[in-house]
Amino acid sequence: MKKWTTxxxxxxxxxxxxxAGIGIVLVGTALxxxxxxxxxxxxxxxxGKEVYDSLGYGTPDLWDALFTVLAGIAxxxxxxxxxxxxxxxxxxx
Numbered sequence: 040m041k042k043w044t045t046x047x048x049x050x051x052x053x054x055x056x057x058x059a060g061i062g063i064v065l066v067g068t069a070l071x072x073x074x075x076x077x078x079x080x081x082x083x084x085x086x087g088k089e090v091y092d093s094l095g096y097g098t099p100d101l102w103d104a105l106f107t108v109l110a111g112i113a114x115x116x117x118x119x120x121x122x123x124x125x126x127x128x129x130x131x132x
Contacts, residue, residue: 060111
């Protein structure tokens with residue numbers, strides 16, 4: 040049986056970028072950073088890694104940056120939804 044990443048034509052590298060984006064947001068949230076600061080850090084890491092690669096330290100790939108940032112944004116959206124539901128008092132609805 041093939042891995043689901045193979046079926047979707049997503050390489051392991053893209054999965055690592057997604058996990059990095061998720062991790063950056065979770066750490067920023069755990070440290071109590073405002074969402075907007077966490078977003079800027081996320082974009083900085085996603086784009087910065089590809090700039091670093093373009094300087095001869097790897098293979099730059101726009102898709103890597105997109106996978107990093109979009110995965111992190113998905114977590115940010117989930118966090119915002121949960122925060123709003125907590126404020127409304129209906130977290131489980």
